[in-house]
Amino acid sequence: MASKASDKFEEATNVQADAYIAERPLLDIPSEQLPQVAGELLSKGARLVYETGIDMGVDGFDLFYFFSSDGERTSPQTLLRVRVPREDPVIASLASITPQASWAEREVMEMLGVRFTGHPDPRHLWLPYEWPRPAEADYQRNEAIMRPKGAAANLLPIGPYHPATLDSNLFRMTVEGETILDIDIKIGYNHRGIIKLFEGRDYHKGMFLAERVCGICNCAHTTTYCTAVEQMAAVEVPARAKYIRMLMVELERIQNHFLWLGLFVNVMGFTTGFMLSWRAREVVQDTMELVSGQRISHGMNTIGGVRKDIPSAVSSQVAQLLEDIRGKVAHLERIILENPVISDRARSIGTLSPKTASEYGALGPVMRGSGNRVDVRLNKPYLAYNDVDWHIVTDRGCDAYARMLVRIGEMHVSLDICKQALDNLKAMPTELAVKGFTIEKPYGLAQVEAPRGEVVYLIAASEYMPNMPLAVRIRTPTYNNLPLLKTLLVGCDVGDVPVILSSIDPCFACTDRLTEVSKTHNRVEFAWTWNG
Amino acid sequence: MEWLVIGIPVVVGFAFVMGVLYDYEIRKLFARMQSRRGPLFIVPRDLRGGLGTTRVFQTLYDILKLFSKSQTFRPSSSKYFIAAPFIALGCMVLATLLLDIGGISVFGDYDFSMVVISYLLFTIPLSLIIGGASSSSPFGALSVRREIELMLSYEVAFVIGIFSAALLANSLSIARVVAYQANTLPFLLINPFAAAAVFFAIVGKLHMKPFDTTEAEAEIVSGYFTEYSSRLLGTFLASRMLLLFVLVTLFIDLFVFIPVVPLLLYFVEGFLFVLALTLVHTVMPRYRIDQAVSWFTRIPLVLALIGLVWSLTLKYGLLGAVW
Numbered sequence: 057m058a059s060k061a062s063d064k065f066e067e068a069t070n071v072q073a074d075a076y077i078a079e080r081p082l083l084d085i086p087s088e089q090l091p092q093v094a095g096e097l098l099s100k101g102a103r104l105v106y107e108t109g110i111d112m113g114v115d116g117f118d119l120f121y122f123f124s125s126d127g128e129r130t131s132p133q134t135l136l137r138v139r140v141p142r143e144d145p146v147i148a149s150l151a152s153i154t155p156q157a158s159w160a161e162r163e164v165m166e167m168l169g170v171r172f173t174g175h176p177d178p179r180h181l182w183l184p185y186e187w188p189r190p191a192e193a194d195y196q197r198n199e200a201i202m203r204p205k206g207a208a209a210n211l212l213p214i215g216p217y218h219p220a221t222l223d224s225n226l227f228r229m230t231v232e233g234e235t236i237l238d239i240d241i242k243i244g245y246n247h248r249g250i251i252k253l254f255e256g257r258d259y260h261k262g263m264f265l266a267e268r269v270c271g272i273c274n275c276a277h278t279t280t281y282c283t284a285v286e287q288m289a290a291v292e293v294p295a296r297a298k299y300i301r302m303l304m305v306e307l308e309r310i311q312n313h314f315l316w317l318g319l320f321v322n323v324m325g326f327t328t329g330f331m332l333s334w335r336a337r338e339v340v341q342d343t344m345e346l347v348s349g350q351r352i353s354h355g356m357n358t359i360g361g362v363r364k365d366i367p368s369a370v371s372s373q374v375a376q377l378l379e380d381i382r383g384k385v386a387h388l389e390r391i392i393l394e395n396p397v398i399s400d401r402a403r404s405i406g407t408l409s410p411k412t413a414s415e416y417g418a419l420g421p422v423m424r425g426s427g428n429r430v431d432v433r434l435n436k437p438y439l440a441y442n443d444v445d446w447h448i449v450t451d452r453g454c455d456a457y458a459r460m461l462v463r464i465g466e467m468h469v470s471l472d473i474c475k476q477a478l479d480n481l482k483a484m485p486t487e488l489a490v491k492g493f494t495i496e497k498p499y500g501l502a503q504v505e506a507p508r509g510e511v512v513y514l515i516a517a518s519e520y521m522p523n524m525p526l527a528v529r530i531r532t533p534t535y536n537n538l539p540l541l542k543t544l545l546v547g548c549d550v551g552d553v554p555v556i557l558s559s560i561d562p563c564f565a566c567t568d569r570l571t572e573v574s575k576t577h578n579r580v581e582f583a584w585t586w587n588g
Numbered sequence: 589m590e591w592l593v594i595g596i597p598v599v600v601g602f603a604f605v606m607g608v609l610y611d612y613e614i615r616k617l618f619a620r621m622q623s624r625r626g627p628l629f630i631v632p633r634d635l636r637g638g639l640g641t642t643r644v645f646q647t648l649y650d651i652l653k654l655f656s657k658s659q660t661f662r663p664s665s666s667k668y669f670i671a672a673p674f675i676a677l678g679c680m681v682l683a684t685l686l687l688d689i690g691g692i693s694v695f696g697d698y699d700f701s702m703v704v705i706s707y708l709l710f711t712i713p714l715s716l717i718i719g720g721a722s723s724s725s726p727f728g729a730l731s732v733r734r735e736i737e738l739m740l741s742y743e744v745a746f747v748i749g750i751f752s753a754a755l756l757a758n759s760l761s762i763a764r765v766v767a768y769q770a771n772t773l774p775f776l777l778i779n780p781f782a783a784a785a786v787f788f789a790i791v792g793k794l795h796m797k798p799f800d801t802t803e804a805e806a807e808i809v810s811g812y813f814t815e816y817s818s819r820l821l822g823t824f825l826a827s828r829m830l831l832l833f834v835l836v837t838l839f840i841d842l843f844v845f846i847p848v849v850p851l852l853l854y855f856v857e858g859f860l861f862v863l864a865l866t867l868v869h870t871v872m873p874r875y876r877i878d879q880a881v882s883w884f885t886r887i888p889l890v891l892a893l894i895g896l897v898w899s900l901t902l903k904y905g906l907l908g909a910v911w
Contacts, residue, residue, distance in 0.1 A: 212726050233733065234877065323806040325797055325874025331622035397798055397873040550730060551876040554806040 077499040078287040080122075080133045087138050087147045090121070094150050097123045097134065103417045105133075105503070106512050106531040107150070107160035109168050116142045117168050120514060120529075121150070122501070124435070129442075131435040135501070140170060149175040156417035159539055182244035214553065216245050223563070227541075227553070234549045239542055254528035259285050259359060259495070262528065266513075267353050269530060270563055272312050275304040276506035277530075278357040283438065284500035284513045285359050289493035295440070296484045297361035302439040303477040304347065304356050305504070306470040310381065311340040312507035313463045313470075314388075316561050320460060321392060323554035324401045329392055336384035343377040346370055361489025371478050378474055385467050393464075402457040406544040406556035409454060416540050419533040420509025421466065422560050425459035427452040432505040444476040456559035463561075495522060508561050509533025534562045592695075596685065599694050600830075603684040603837075607829030610836060610862045611647040617866040647829065654822035662815055664724040669815070672719030673823035679711040680830035686762065687834060688841050690854025691770075693763040701762045702754055705838065706747055709793065712831055713739040716802070719824075720812025731811025734877045735802045741884035742792035742799070745785045748892035752782035753842040755899040762841050769845045776843040778902070782895025783843040788888040790835045791868055792880075794828075798872040799880050836861050 075082045085093055098104070102123040109119045121136040140147050149172035150157035161172045162181040172178070179185055215226040224245030230238040250269055254262050266281035267274045279301050286293060293301075318333030341351045347366055348354035356362050366374070392398055408418065413426040423430045431448050433441045449465035451458040500515040512531040518524050537560045544556050612627060619626025627646035631639045643649075661669070685694070686701040686708075698704070717735055720728035753775050754760050757768035769775060776783045792799040803811045813821060840857045875883060 212730070231730075234730070321873060325800060325804060325806070326872070328622050328870050329873070331624060335623055395871070395873065397875060397879075400879055401873060401876060549876060549878075551801065551804065551807050 075498075077135055077497075077501045078284075080135055080501065082135045082137055082499070084137050084139070087140055090136065090138055091148050091150065091153065093136060094121060094123070095153055097125075098154055101125050102132075102134070103414065104150070104154055104156040104160075105417075105510070106514065106529070107157050107164070108514060108529045108531075109164045109170060110516055110527045110529075111168060112139070114142065116140050117145055117170055119147065119164070119170065122512070122514070126430050126435040128429070128434055129437060133436070145170040146173060147171070148173055151175045151177070154417075155415065155539060156536065159535060180244075184244075185242070212550065225562075227545075227557075229545070229550070229553070231550060234551065236545055236548055236550065236553070239545050241538065241541055243538065251528060251530065254525060256524070258523040259525065262525065263357065263359065264355075266530075267355065270532070271352050272315065272563065273308055273506040273508065273511070274353050275301070275308045275356065276504050276511050279305055279439070280502045280504040280506075280511045280513045281515075281528075282357045282359050283502035283504065284515045285495075286493075286500075287502065288495045288497045288500035288515065288517055289359070290496050291360050291490050291493050293361050294485070294487040294490065296365075296481065296486065297488055298440045299477045299481050299484065300347075300362045300364075300366060300488075301357060302441065302444075303366070303474055303481075304344070304354060305439070305506075306473045306477070307340060307344050307347075309470045309507040310385075310467050310474075311337050311344070312561075313467050314340060316463060316507075316558070317388065317392070317460070320402075320555070320558045321398060323558050324398060326392075326395070326398065329388070329395075329398075332391065333388055336381070336388060339377060339381050339384060343374055343381070346373060346377070358489055360491065360493060361487075363489070365486065365488055366478075366481060368482065371481060375475065375478055378471055378478075382468075382471050385464070385471070389464055392460075399457065401552075401555060402455065402460060402559070403453075404455050405548065405552050406456045406559055407454050408540065408544060412543060413540075416543070417536045418509075418540055419536045420505070420507070420561070421459050421462040422509070422537050422540070424448065424450045425462045425559075426454045430510075432503045432510045436503060438502075438504065440477070440480075441473075444473055444480070446473050446476075456555055459559045459561075506533060508563055509537065532563065534560075538562055595694060599689075600681050600684055602689070603830055603833045604826065606836075606858070607831075607833035608645055608647045610832050610858065611829060612644050613859065613862045614866050614869065615646065617863065618870055621866075621870045647825070651822045651825050651829075654817070654825065655819050657818035659818040659820055662724050665815065666722040666724075668718050668722040670820065672715045672722070673816075673820045673827065675718070676712055676715035676827040677823050677830070679708045679715075680827045680834060683708040683834045684830060687837050688763045688766045689837055690840075690851035691766065691845070692850050693766075697761055697763040700760050702750060702760045702765070705762070705834070706750060709746075709831075709834065710743065712793070712827070713743075715827075716812045719816070723812065723815035725814045727808040727810070727814045728812050730808050731802045731814075735812065737877055737881050738792060738799060738802060738884075741881045742789045742888070745884060745888035745892040746789035746793065748889075748896050749782045749786035749789060750838075750842055752779055752892070752895040752899040755896070755903055758903075762838070766841050766845050774844045774846060779895050779898050781891045781898055783839075785888045785892035785895055786839060786843065787864070788884070788891075790839060791865060792884065792888075793835060794832060794865070796865060796869040798868075798875045798883075800874055801877045801880055804874055 102125040105122040105124045107119070107121050109117050112118050117140050119138045119140060121138070122133070123136070124131050124133040138147065145168070147170060149161055151161050151172065152174050158175070158177060159181055161175055162177070162179065164170050165172060165175070165178060166180050166183055212229045212231045213226060214229065216224045226242040226245070228240045228242070229236050250265050253265055257265070263278055263281055266277045269277045314333050314337035318330040318337070321333070322330035344354060345351045347370065348356045348364060356364060408422065408426050410426045410428050413423050413428055418426070419430070427450050429448055429450055432438070434448050446469050449462050449469055451461045453461065495517050498517050500513070502513050504511050510533055514529040516526040518526040540560065541557065545553060548556065616626040616629070627643040629642060629644065631641055631643060683705050686698060686705050713735055717732050720732040720735070753765055756775055756779060757765040759765060759768070772778070795803055803813065808814070813824065816824060836858050839861055840854060844857050846853050
């Protein structure tokens, strides 16, 4: 499959694949060719999965552009690598071609100092807008964009601390009456420096960091991380471990969707639905505790497999709990879908056309709620998704209600997958993990469909320290979905903001992990950490 | 005169305690229907040292706590910011004096009590609007805008609804409407349309779901209450307790009065009415403001107009002779 994809690509671009990252062709191209090559790939329907940079010391900066054309079970994927010199790190911006590159380039600008010429919005992403060092060299222009004038008269802030959004973020909305005229999204209020911490630790310790990127989807994060490292070590995970991982990831999806459903109806004021949904989520938490011993950070995955088995006694208990959960999903579905006010509030709100969704590279239920069949489990199957019977859930409603229907549908599908995983585990060899590995390949790249959408980990091995990564880059689903908010919110009512905002299921904790800013004695100090 | 010095505090005190009890009922039932615990009716033995034997008066404790805090002011807020809660409380105190509580009109009969009380009830949204607008908070401003729209829609249904009852009893005095029902059936059975319209308007007046749009915490923090804290917020909450009592009692007076023993059935009727309010509050999410206004014009207003026509028919029309 990989060679076929690369053939296709080579035909299109007339360049040879220089290497492969986990079966995906990696092409080194000179920086001046980038807009043309990327434009060609995008025009052929590929999406920019992730763009990031790695500091290579005196050699300069390596910029990675990861493209994927999503198809059913065959997704040709390509990585472009461009090296820019340290002395004069300038490269043409892709953000003018596709909005998918905008955030990534702003991040690389402020973190590595690479200058993207022609970026339409070269403001800081994670750092405060007022930060003394501009992200882009054109300081005057940047300054003008940083301080919008005339917006103060009817400026309505949501955040950084607001009851609707429990995580910190700031939406500065210009409103006229109840209608939103313009909106500016500022994130970067949650600083943990996780990506920097990855760099000084060996691969095993990195897993615990990956687990703590997000409390809600920690199994997805560890699975992605482990898969990437396993690719670098050329380790094949035992079948039993694959099924256990799949079971955990799917249970996690169910609990995330319960959590989301509760929050979604809560912002519409339906506290009863919220309480019942979170009560039902407790059963899923109990199930996961039964399997892993932990309620939140499960610690199931290890590089090469999983740490714990599911004995047959536990398996039958889990099967019973799954039936219980199925009943609760059906109950909630009835309560929520039959409520006329929910339908009035969520229908035709936050309409996202399939075309705009693809253009912005939306992910997860947001993409599927617009009728696009994008799901890593289908497009690039991993774990044992090829061996179980499941179907992708999409809806053509394109609104907040459609996204809710997709998530409810996914809960049913996840329950089916869990049941099949439990059944298949009974007749499987007992080997749980491959012990011992050495890192053989310079890069690892993995994609996993987390509850909110696709999570991507790109790991670069260190040349000098065999057991430590040079860099780890994490792309969370909210990173792609959040820039969409501007298109969704402009023109709608203030009353719809929380509904639309929660309909994309943002996770700010996943997305902002990174910079550290401290202000002492009127002197601003800045610790250089990395964003993902 | 001496009677008033004793009587007014007793009636207002009773009204306030009943308001707190009704609020307890709402909180408790709301919690139980959501599979939460809610304020404890009987506190476990181990916790009694700190909590007392019961938390029935939880709302009272909340208000008392607010009175122990200090108020912060935004420099740009005006003096009406302070006046608004006291306007609300004062008008609600007056409204309690006009009511007929479970068959007892403490301060006698007053010819136009129904007109006066509808004006006094109207001051509650007005004081919220004054307070929110003068708080100089952007959330307050949005909330005030919503409150004006919502108020215009529910007040019409409310006024038409209660005057349908007045038409049936041929009097604008609450005490006489009560006395009239004692001889016939409760007006709930005679004119259910007007009763339903008034019920929905009361849900709106109390800002219970689905009409708590003006206090939607997910959108506009606490709306007009955003800048209020401590005593001023406590005063607003106290006036809300009185408002709850006034609306429950007014509905019972006008539509469901059954004279058996004074006061006895009042508690049962009050409990059932608050139960109905709580059920609506529990099963409903919040309407957006335009949806709320459109719903009020589509259903309660139409019901109220049908109720008015029905009352007129009963009084003067074809059924007049039979009546």
